[in-house]
Amino acid sequence: MDVSPGWPVIACLLILLVVTVVANRLGGLGLGRASVLAGARAVVQLSLVALVITAVVGSLALSFVAVAVMFTMAVVTTSKRVGAPRAWPWAAASMACGIVPVVAVVLATGAVPLTGIAVIPVAGIVIGNTMTVHTLVGRRTFSALREEHGQYEASLSIGLTSAQAIDEVIARRVPEGIVPSLDQVRTSGVVTLPGAFIGVMLGGGSAVQAATAQVLVLFAIMATQAITASVQARLICRRSLLPPDLAASLVS
Numbered sequence: 001m002d003v004s005p006g007w008p009v010i011a012c013l014l015i016l017l018v019v020t021v022v023a024n025r026l027g028g029l030g031l032g033r034a035s036v037l038a039g040a041r042a043v044v045q046l047s048l049v050a051l052v053i054t055a056v057v058g059s060l061a062l063s064f065v066a067v068a069v070m071f072t073m074a075v076v077t078t079s080k081r082v083g084a085p086r087a088w089p090w091a092a093a094s095m096a097c098g099i100v101p102v103v104a105v106v107l108a109t110g111a112v113p114l115t116g117i118a119v120i121p122v123a124g125i126v127i128g129n130t131m132t133v134h135t136l137v138g139r140r141t142f143s144a145l146r147e148e149h150g151q152y153e154a155s156l157s158i159g160l161t162s163a164q165a166i167d168e169v170i171a172r173r174v175p176e177g178i179v180p181s182l183d184q185v186r187t188s189g190v191v192t193l194p195g196a197f198i199g200v201m202l203g204g205g206s207a208v209q210a211a212t213a214q215v216l217v218l219f220a221i222m223a224t225q226a227i228t229a230s231v232q233a234r235l236i237c238r239r240s241l242l243p244p245d246l247a248a249s250l251v252s
Contacts, residue, residue, distance in 0.1 A: 079091045094235055099123075106122060125217055162239065164237075175229075177229055
């Protein structure tokens with residue numbers, strides 16, 4: 001199966017975008033303009049990425065440079081999304097703790113060949129999902145710390161340390177950031193056919209190859225997200241990875 005740029009694809013994209021805008025307007029969601037801008041950015045960015053990948057995929061060194069650029073953009077994006085742009089080094093550290101060992105295992109075992117054409121997409125999927133869990137965990141825990149500041153102070157008053165008091169508030173929120181991905185793993189092949197599966201099929205691979213690639217990707221995502229969320233929670237408890245307002249209010 002071949003999906004190539006052309007009028008059928010252009011027509012389909014325009015229709016889908018119109019449907020999105022209309023649905024936003026009828027539903028009163030207020031995200032019509034944002035959806036159009038997001039779609040335009042996706043077209044431009046993916047076109048540029050396609051050109052870059054085509055240029056660097058033949059070189060393993062350049063492929064790792066491309067992966068590093070993707071990781072940098074992921075760190076910048078998630079740091080802004082959680083409202084802690086100045087804490088980006090800690091965001092990078094928590095994400096790297098998940099991404100580096102997982103990608104290393106995938107490559108070291110030979111499950112994915114050490115070639116640019118394999119490294120870039122696999123690392124990209126892992127980085128993207130790690131960014132997602134970092135954002136979800138950050139938004140949920142920071143919201144909890146703002147809403148339950150009284151519980152934090154009460155914990156301090158009974159002798160808990162600042163780290164322990166923060167943990168009392170966020171402990172039940174951290175897993176919430178991982179649940180959506182676990183649901184995707186549970187329902188893969190039953191409710192959804194995720195990207196890696198579709199990609200292999202569209203690329204001419206067999207259904208067995210597609211399933212194998214997807215299972216590998218899902219296991220990698222579970223591992224990297226579990227590590228990242230755990231490290232992120234520890235950094236939050238240490239008050240290293242916090243937005244400015246919480247850094248000022250969460251004092252021991």
